[in-house]
Amino acid sequence: MKQQRCIGLAIDEADMSEFNIQAIRQAASRLQGRVVRTPLLESPMLSERAGCRLFVKAEALQLTGSFKIRGALNMILSMDRTARHAGIVAFSAGNHGQGVAAAARAVHCPAVIVMPDTAPRIKVDNCRWWGAEVVSYDPQTEDRVEVAQRVARLRGMTVVPPFDDYDIMAGQGTCGLEIVEQLNDLHVTPDAIVINCSGGGLASGVSEAVKDAFPDARILIAEVLGYEKVARSLATGIPQSNPSVPNTLLDGIAGPTAGAKTVAVLRRHQANGLGVSDDEGLAGVAAAFKMLKLVVEPGGAAALGAVLVQHPVNRLNN
Amino acid sequence: MKQQRCIGLAIDEADMSEFNIQAIRQAASRLQGRVVRTPLLESPMLSERAGCRLFVKAEALQLTGSFKIRGALNMILSMDRTARHAGIVAFSAGNHGQGVAAAARAVHCPAVIVMPDTAPRIKVDNCRWWGAEVVSYDPQTEDRVEVAQRVARLRGMTVVPPFDDYDIMAGQGTCGLEIVEQLNDLHVTPDAIVINCSGGGLASGVSEAVKDAFPDARILIAEVLGYEKVARSLATGIPQSNPSVPNTLLDGIAGPTAGAKTVAVLRRHQANGLGVSDDEGLAGVAAAFKMLKLVVEPGGAAALGAVLVQHPVNRLNN
Structure with a gap:
C-alpha cells in the first residue's frame, strides 16, 4: 500500500519542469x-x-516509416560531444531500433541496436543498412534491458530509452507541434485527437503540444483491447503492466509497460482510454490503403480504425 | 507532305503567349x-x-489520388460565372473523371462524366460520390468525344479536355511549381526530372515550371515501352497516335494520342523519351510500397520504376 501510494505520487507529482511546450519547441x-x-x-x-x-x-x-526518429534524434542532439562521440545503444525488435539507427547515422554517432536472435532478418538488415551494429540476445535466457546496459557500460555508450524520457517525449511531441501548425493553417480547432499508444512517448508528447494550443481538445489513447495498460494507469494513478503478452495483430502498440513520466503527462491532460480490436486495426489499414494511398501497419492504423468503427468522438460529446 | 509540314508548324510555332510560367503561377x-x-x-x-x-x-x-484535380479546377476557376453555373462535362474511364468530379464539387458546379458502360463500378460510384452525374455510352458503337460534345451542346455545358488545353496544362504545372519550391528549400539543383506521360498535360506543365527555375535540368518522359507516341511526336515534329491499344499494366499512361500543345512545350524543353516495361512499372509499385509507404498504380510508378531499373540519368550524362 505504501509502495503503491509512493508510485502514485510519482505519477501525479512528477517534476514537470523538464517537460513542457518549450521542450517540444526546442x-x-x-x-x-x-x-x-x-x-x-x-x-x-x-x-x-x-x-x-x-x-x-x-x-x-x-x-524509417515511423515517428521514432524524432525522439531518438532529439535525445542524441541534446547529448554533449563526448557522449555523442562514444555512441548510443537501444533495445528494440521494431520501429524504435530503426529510428535510433537512422538518427545516429544523421549525426555520425556510433550505434548499437540490441535485438532478439528471433528478430526478422529484414529488420536486422535495415538497422545495419543505417550503419548500426546489431547485438543479438536470446530472449529465452537473457533480459534485453540488461544486455543493453552491459553494452553501454562496457563501451561508455548512452542508452536511448524507448519512451519514458523527457527528451524522447519532446522529440515525439514535434509531431504534435506540426499537427497544431497544420490545423491552424486550415483555421480548424479540433474537438479531439486520437493517438496510438504503447509506452506513451508519442501520446504524451503530442498531447502536450495539442493541449497547449487547443485546451478544450479531448485526448483519446488507442490501445490493444483487453490490454489497456495506460488506461488502467490513468485510472489508478499507478503505472501498470500487462499481465501477459497480447496475442494481437496490433504488435506495434502491444508493449508490456506504461511509462511513469508519459502517464503523468497524459493524466494531467485528462486522457481517456480507447480499446481497439484486431478487426478495427485492419479496418484502419484498409481505409488508409484505399482512401489515403498510405501503407500503414495495423498498430499504426489502430486509432484510425477505431475512429471509423466506434465513432468515439461523438460518444464523448453525448 | 504539305499537311505534315503544316502540323509540324503547328507544334513548333504554337502560340505560346497563353502558356508560360505566369500561367502556372496564376x-x-x-x-x-x-x-x-x-x-x-x-x-x-x-x-x-x-x-x-x-x-x-x-x-x-x-x-482523388492523382494530379488530375489540379488542371480541372484551374480550368473551372478560369471560366466565367455563367459558364460555371451551366456546368462542365468530361469523358474519362479513369483518374480524369474523378478529378473533374471533385473539382466541380469544390466550386459547386454541375458536372457530367461520360464513361463507357464497361467502366468498373467503383469508378462510377466514386464519380457519383463526388456529386457528378454519370452518362454511360457503348464503346462498341459510340465515340466518347461525340457523346461528351452532344451533352455539352444540349445542356450548354463546357467540355473539360483531358490534357491538350493551356488551362489544364497550367493546372498540372502547379505540381512542378511545388517541386521547384521544395527543391529550393533543400538547396538542391536537379540534374533531371522524369515524368509519367500519356497525353502530356502533366509532363508539359511540370517541364515548364522546372525549366523556368532550373534551365539545365534534363526532361525525361516515361511512356509505355513500344508505344512511345510522345517520343515519336518529339522526333518527327508531328503529333502521333499509337496504331493499336497497348496490352499493358501501365494503363494510366496508355492513352491513344499525344497533344499538339503539350508536345510543343515538351519539344521546346528538349524532352527525351523513356520507354517503360510492365516489369519496371511493377518494380516502381513495389519500391513505393516498401520504401515510401505509398500505394501507387503501375502507370503512376512507371517513372520511378524506370529510374530504379534503367538508371537513365547516368546514361544521359555519359
Missing part, C-alpha cells in the same frame, strides 16, 4: 530540416465514414 | 488551399538503389 528547432514534416491528410470520403471532419497525420511517410 | 494562386500540397519524399535506401539522390513527388496523396 526539439522542433533541433530537428528542423533533419526529419520529414509529414502531411496532415484529409479525405472527404474518410470523413463521411468517420461521421466528422477527420485529419490523419501521415507519419508513415517519416524516415 | 493557377497556383487559384488552387491555393483547394488542393493538397503533396510532399516531395526522399528515401536514402531508394536513392542508393537509383544510384543518385532521388526525390519522389507523392501526388498519390492528392485529392
Whole structure:
C-alpha cells in the first residue's frame, strides 16, 4: 500500500519542469530540416465514414516509416560531444531500433541496436543498412534491458530509452507541434485527437503540444483491447503492466509497460482510454490503403480504425 | 507532305503567349488551399538503389489520388460565372473523371462524366460520390468525344479536355511549381526530372515550371515501352497516335494520342523519351510500397520504376 501510494505520487507529482511546450519547441528547432514534416491528410470520403471532419497525420511517410526518429534524434542532439562521440545503444525488435539507427547515422554517432536472435532478418538488415551494429540476445535466457546496459557500460555508450524520457517525449511531441501548425493553417480547432499508444512517448508528447494550443481538445489513447495498460494507469494513478503478452495483430502498440513520466503527462491532460480490436486495426489499414494511398501497419492504423468503427468522438460529446 | 509540314508548324510555332510560367503561377494562386500540397519524399535506401539522390513527388496523396484535380479546377476557376453555373462535362474511364468530379464539387458546379458502360463500378460510384452525374455510352458503337460534345451542346455545358488545353496544362504545372519550391528549400539543383506521360498535360506543365527555375535540368518522359507516341511526336515534329491499344499494366499512361500543345512545350524543353516495361512499372509499385509507404498504380510508378531499373540519368550524362 505504501509502495503503491509512493508510485502514485510519482505519477501525479512528477517534476514537470523538464517537460513542457518549450521542450517540444526546442526539439522542433533541433530537428528542423533533419526529419520529414509529414502531411496532415484529409479525405472527404474518410470523413463521411468517420461521421466528422477527420485529419490523419501521415507519419508513415517519416524516415524509417515511423515517428521514432524524432525522439531518438532529439535525445542524441541534446547529448554533449563526448557522449555523442562514444555512441548510443537501444533495445528494440521494431520501429524504435530503426529510428535510433537512422538518427545516429544523421549525426555520425556510433550505434548499437540490441535485438532478439528471433528478430526478422529484414529488420536486422535495415538497422545495419543505417550503419548500426546489431547485438543479438536470446530472449529465452537473457533480459534485453540488461544486455543493453552491459553494452553501454562496457563501451561508455548512452542508452536511448524507448519512451519514458523527457527528451524522447519532446522529440515525439514535434509531431504534435506540426499537427497544431497544420490545423491552424486550415483555421480548424479540433474537438479531439486520437493517438496510438504503447509506452506513451508519442501520446504524451503530442498531447502536450495539442493541449497547449487547443485546451478544450479531448485526448483519446488507442490501445490493444483487453490490454489497456495506460488506461488502467490513468485510472489508478499507478503505472501498470500487462499481465501477459497480447496475442494481437496490433504488435506495434502491444508493449508490456506504461511509462511513469508519459502517464503523468497524459493524466494531467485528462486522457481517456480507447480499446481497439484486431478487426478495427485492419479496418484502419484498409481505409488508409484505399482512401489515403498510405501503407500503414495495423498498430499504426489502430486509432484510425477505431475512429471509423466506434465513432468515439461523438460518444464523448453525448 | 504539305499537311505534315503544316502540323509540324503547328507544334513548333504554337502560340505560346497563353502558356508560360505566369500561367502556372496564376493557377497556383487559384488552387491555393483547394488542393493538397503533396510532399516531395526522399528515401536514402531508394536513392542508393537509383544510384543518385532521388526525390519522389507523392501526388498519390492528392485529392482523388492523382494530379488530375489540379488542371480541372484551374480550368473551372478560369471560366466565367455563367459558364460555371451551366456546368462542365468530361469523358474519362479513369483518374480524369474523378478529378473533374471533385473539382466541380469544390466550386459547386454541375458536372457530367461520360464513361463507357464497361467502366468498373467503383469508378462510377466514386464519380457519383463526388456529386457528378454519370452518362454511360457503348464503346462498341459510340465515340466518347461525340457523346461528351452532344451533352455539352444540349445542356450548354463546357467540355473539360483531358490534357491538350493551356488551362489544364497550367493546372498540372502547379505540381512542378511545388517541386521547384521544395527543391529550393533543400538547396538542391536537379540534374533531371522524369515524368509519367500519356497525353502530356502533366509532363508539359511540370517541364515548364522546372525549366523556368532550373534551365539545365534534363526532361525525361516515361511512356509505355513500344508505344512511345510522345517520343515519336518529339522526333518527327508531328503529333502521333499509337496504331493499336497497348496490352499493358501501365494503363494510366496508355492513352491513344499525344497533344499538339503539350508536345510543343515538351519539344521546346528538349524532352527525351523513356520507354517503360510492365516489369519496371511493377518494380516502381513495389519500391513505393516498401520504401515510401505509398500505394501507387503501375502507370503512376512507371517513372520511378524506370529510374530504379534503367538508371537513365547516368546514361544521359555519359
